[in-house]
Amino acid sequence: MNKKLAVIAFGGNALLRGNEAGTIEQQEEHTFETCKQLVGLLENNYNIIITHGNGPQVGNILLRNEAGFEKYKIPQMPMDICVADSQGGIGYMIERQMRNVLNEVKIKKEVITLVTQVRVDKNDPAFENPTKPVGAFYLKEEADLLAKANNWTFKKDPRNRGWRKVVASPAPIEVMNYRVIKSLANRGRIVIAVGGGGVPVYRHSNGYLEAIEAVIDKDLASSLLAKEIKADAFYIITDVPKVYINFNKKNQKALGKIKVSTAKRYLEKGEFAAGSMAPKIKAAIDFVQNGGKESVITNADSLAKNNCGTRIIA
Numbered sequence: 001m002n003k004k005l006a007v008i009a010f011g012g013n014a015l016l017r018g019n020e021a022g023t024i025e026q027q028e029e030h031t032f033e034t035c036k037q038l039v040g041l042l043e044n045n046y047n048i049i050i051t052h053g054n055g056p057q058v059g060n061i062l063l064r065n066e067a068g069f070e071k072y073k074i075p076q077m078p079m080d081i082c083v084a085d086s087q088g089g090i091g092y093m094i095e096r097q098m099r100n101v102l103n104e105v106k107i108k109k110e111v112i113t114l115v116t117q118v119r120v121d122k123n124d125p126a127f128e129n130p131t132k133p134v135g136a137f138y139l140k141e142e143a144d145l146l147a148k149a150n151n152w153t154f155k156k157d158p159r160n161r162g163w164r165k166v167v168a169s170p171a172p173i174e175v176m177n178y179r180v181i182k183s184l185a186n187r188g189r190i191v192i193a194v195g196g197g198g199v200p201v202y203r204h205s206n207g208y209l210e211a212i213e214a215v216i217d218k219d220l221a222s223s224l225l226a227k228e229i230k231a232d233a234f235y236i237i238t239d240v241p242k243v244y245i246n247f248n249k250k251n252q253k254a255l256g257k258i259k260v261s262t263a264k265r266y267l268e269k270g271e272f273a274a275g276s277m278a279p280k281i282k283a284a285i286d287f288v289q290n291g292g293k294e295s296v297i298t299n300a301d302s303l304a305k306n307n308c309g310t311r312i313i314a
Contacts, residue, residue, distance in 0.1 A: 003047045004232040005185060009222040009283075010034060010052040013239045014300055015090065022056060024093075032097040033300070034237070039105050040304030047185045049229070050094060051222040054086040054196030061085055062135040079134070079167065080199050080211035087115045087195035094192050111190045117176040118198025118221050122212055124170035131155075132169040132215045137162030168214045172198065172221045175228055182229035197221040219283035227290045234287040234295045235309075236280050241302045243281070243310040245271045257311045260288050284312045 014034040015027050041048055061082045068074035077085075091113030098111045130153045138146065143154040143163035154163045175181070175194060184191050197216030201209045219236055226234040242254040245266055255266075263285050272278040284295030298309025 003045055003186070003188075005049075005182075005229065006041060006046045006233040006235060007049045007051060007222055007226040007229075007231045008038065008041070008235040009219055009237060010050060010094070011236070011238045012053040012055050014052070014237055015093070016056050022060065028093060028097060031093050032100060035094065035098045035101045036104075037300045037303040038098075039101065039107070042107060042109070046233075047188060047190075049181060049185050049191045049193060049225070049231075050098075051194040051218065051225065052090055052094060052192070052196070053218045054083065054090055057090055058082055058086040058196060059134065066136055078211065079213045079215070080201070083196050083199045083215070084115055087199070088113070090195055091115070091192045098190060098192075109188060109190055111192070112184060113192040114177065114181065116181075116193045116195065116198045117201045117209070118172045118194065118216055118224075119174040119176060120170040120200045120202055120212065120214065120216065121173060122202040124168070126168040126170040127214070130166040130168045132167050133157070133164040134167055134215065135165050137164055139163070169217055170200065170214050172216050172224045175221065175225045176201070178225055178228040181225065185229070194218070194221050194225050217279050217283075219280050220286070223283035223287045223295075226287050226292060230291065231287075232293050234284065234292055235303070236284060236295070236297045237300050237303065238277075238280060238297060239299055241299050241309060243272070243277060243297050247271075247273075247277075255310045257307070257313060260285055260312060260314055263312050281312075288312055288314050 015031050016022050020026050038048060065076045069076045095111045095113045102109055137157060140163055146152055147154050152165050155166045156163055175198065181191050181193050197218040198221050200212050200214040200216050202212050203209055223234060244252045244254055246252045263281055267278065267281050272281050280297055284297060287295050295312040296309045302308040
């Protein structure tokens with residue numbers, strides 16, 4: 001029987017809850033529970049690729065970066081190294097907990113983590129307007145000094161917690177090694193890749209690859225990978241069982257199976273928040289519009305249920 005191929009994008013809450021300190025014990029517990037929900041897909045004849053976010057974790061790496069330099073003059077590492085660090089650490093954690101789940105349910109499969117680079121265009125308009133906040137909060141005076149010394153851009157936090165460095169969030173245009181990822185997955189390996197949207201790099205005219213300071217949206221990068229490998233399904237794991245319109249209002253409504261045209265209409269009407277659900281809807285639409293059969297947005301607990309979540313089809 002031919003296996004189906006699915007890309008599953010873990011959201012940040014799959015590893016870490018917003019009200020937690022983020023200890024390794026907490027992250028491992030959540031990772032194990034999320035990985036358990038993937039067993040149903042494996043039993044339903046899917047080969048799977050796991051992608052994941054890294055927001056809280058890479059933020060902590062940047063804070064350690066800054067604290068180490070301030071106290072001990074340890075040279076700060078650039079954004080690409082910090083993203084790669086988070087890919088390795090989170091990937092290892094998912095890989096180990098996935099192996100523990102497979103051992104528990106008596107399924108024999110290999111699991112492998114790939115530190116993944118994602119190619120972007122250095123002339124992407126996003127570089128003219130950095131919007132993605134990273135790292136610590138600063139006073140206005142501190143931010144001004146750091147901006148002048150390092151050619152960084154800072155913006156005021158909308159919740160008045162201070163000023164934060166912002167970096168560009170360019171569109172991904174190629175997942176490096178996607179053919180390797182596809183080959184491994186089609187041979188039954190569980191592959192963990194594209195962590196945090198991937199390490200952003202760009203290619204010079206002579207082929208030379210260079211890192212560039214940016215953060216790629218994890219869901220868009222995952223959608224791109226799903227398109228490149230011609231996956232059958234693309235799952236986005238978030239903190240709600242379904243997507244809602246009129247969210248948090250008396251007339252809120254959960255969406256079941258909807259067509260791309262309907263999803264686009266709701267998106268254009270502003271039904272989905274720019275910083276949370278809108279990027280997920282855009283990634284889901286993009287996958288289906290480019291040949292994918294189905295995008296599913298749901299939470300980890302619902303993943304094993306039949307017809308779970310909001311399902312976007314052509």
